[in-house]
Amino acid sequence: MANKRTSEGGADRLGPELEGLLSRVPPPKAPAWFAAKTLARLREQKLSPKETWSWRLGWRWMWAAGTAALVVGWVLWDKPAQPAEISDAMVFAALDALVEQDEENRWWAGL
Numbered sequence: 001m002a003n004k005r006t007s008e009g010g011a012d013r014l015g016p017e018l019e020g021l022l023s024r025v026p027p028p029k030a031p032a033w034f035a036a037k038t039l040a041r042l043r044e045q046k047l048s049p050k051e052t053w054s055w056r057l058g059w060r061w062m063w064a065a066g067t068a069a070l071v072v073g074w075v076l077w078d079k080p081a082q083p084a085e086i087s088d089a090m091v092f093a094a095l096d097a098l099v100e101q102d103e104e105n106r107w108w109a110g111l
Contacts, residue, residue, distance in 0.1 A: 014022075
């Protein structure tokens, strides 16, 4: 069942009475084991400073690799080549293709 919100805050297909009743119901409480597991995991993460250092070292390696890639790219970058000369035959072939495409477009358009 789609439960899309509208700009007024109500839901499609739900009346204002039902929406009011649903807003009065308190959310269910989490079970005790969930809180215990969450707190234990937080304590474990808090006591292990090894993760923060590895994270920082990981960022350093990424920065070093990115900088090295930029330097290599800058050094190996080819200077822009001189513009190639275009022969008359290439120009006329391009114009012929343009005319042919225009004729085909007109045929498809019914003109």
